[in-house]
Amino acid sequence: MTSDAPLNPPATPVVIVTGPSGAGRSTAVNALEDLGFEVIDNLPLSLLPRLLDGPQGGRPLALGVDVRNRDFAPNVLRDIIEDLHGRDDVNGQVLYLDASEDVLVRRYSETRRRHPLSPDGTPLTGIDHEIKMLSSIRALADILVDTTDLSPHDLKADIERHFAVDGGPFLGVTLHSFSYKRGLPRGLDIVMDCRFLRNPHWDPALRAKDGRDAQVYQYVAADDRFGEFFTKMQDLVMMLLPAYKDEGKSHLSIGFGCTGGQHRSVAVTEKLAAALEMAGWPVSIRHRELERREGTSVTLASRHTA
Known part of the structure; x- marks a missing residue:
């Protein structure tokens, strides 16, 4: 009895979206969701390998990750990314959103939010710490987008250019x-x-x-x-x-x-x-x-x- 299932099913696109707080990660994952990605945001890092090793649902997957994730550790995220890049069943990419330090500080000042790494101090202290923590992750980025001069609308358009081309295969x-x-x-x-x-x-x-x-x-x-x-x-x-x-x-x-x-x-x-x-x-x-x-x-x- 023959099966119509392909011997080598296409690899599932998996995008890890990360970067310093305030650089536009939420806007990016929302844009990916609008493009048909299944979005999972702030899942504990310890659960990511289990998720990726489970059955793939066919839909592309976007994973929002930053320092607010429970049990976040740069070395753990590095290992996950390197494993993702070495797999044949998923097409893994890292989308890293960055922005200049002064713009990150301004964005925090405008929203009056506390930085997750400096809840009792100035946003600048937390931003400096976060940038240093993420430096090794930034070096692994497949796509690096500097949002310093981008509006949310511009960023959304940029994400669409990267991850959707008229609903067909994207490269x-x-x-x-x-x-x-x-x-x-x-x-x-x-x-x-x-x-x-x-x-x-x-x-x-x-x-x-x-x-x-x-x-x-x-x-x-x-x-x-x-x-x-x-x-x-x-x-x-x-x-x-x-x-x-x-x-x-x-x-x-x-x-x-x-x-x-x-x-x-x-x-x-x-x-x-x-x-x-x-x-x-x-x-x-x-x-x-x-x-x-x-x-x-x-x-x-x-x-x-x-």
Whole structure:
């Protein structure tokens, strides 16, 4: 007797939504619920593995997690995320919502709420503590959205761009720049080595700049091999994205590495992000070494499509 059930059922999308209090987590989980996700908010961390190991209901799942969760501990959440990324039966992603410290303080002042980590002190004390607690979780984010300059309406629209495309299969793209000295970022699907291109580090006038600077980009693009490399790489990515989307993959991470993660990899990441954006793909950018050097001052919000 034959069965009509697929031998390999599609992986269930599971999104962990987290970030510092006041960055917009509630708005994000509400937006995901509107998109058809089953939302479970503030479930004790000790119960999450049991939930994920149980039978999947077929609907995508969004899990709201922050420091208010009972028995919250960063190392426990890290283990859950790493297990999620390694599973075949679920398509796990971490959506991390961030905002600048002064904006988080202003939001608390406007609502007159007490910070969960500083109920008897100033919001700033709690915010500082929370940011430090979540720093290792932030580094594991698949999608990082900076809500500093976003209204709730803007954030909701951003979530829709990431997780719904006309009701059909969705594929979001994250582009990473990184330094080979510090190893590959976690969870990359495709890696491109940019170390063969001209290195602006050797030009004293460009050394302190990074790949977002027009002069640095022009220096890198002047390499005779750049044009052919970028065209072929872009064509490959453009060919693969629809194929991954049709296969049911909901997120693709592409990494570009160079020696210091400051010039060549950043320039290529920025150029490809602009090309994918023009083609209508939702794109997020992570410049790991710039983020490490400058902290939250690097704008890592998702790219907006026209």
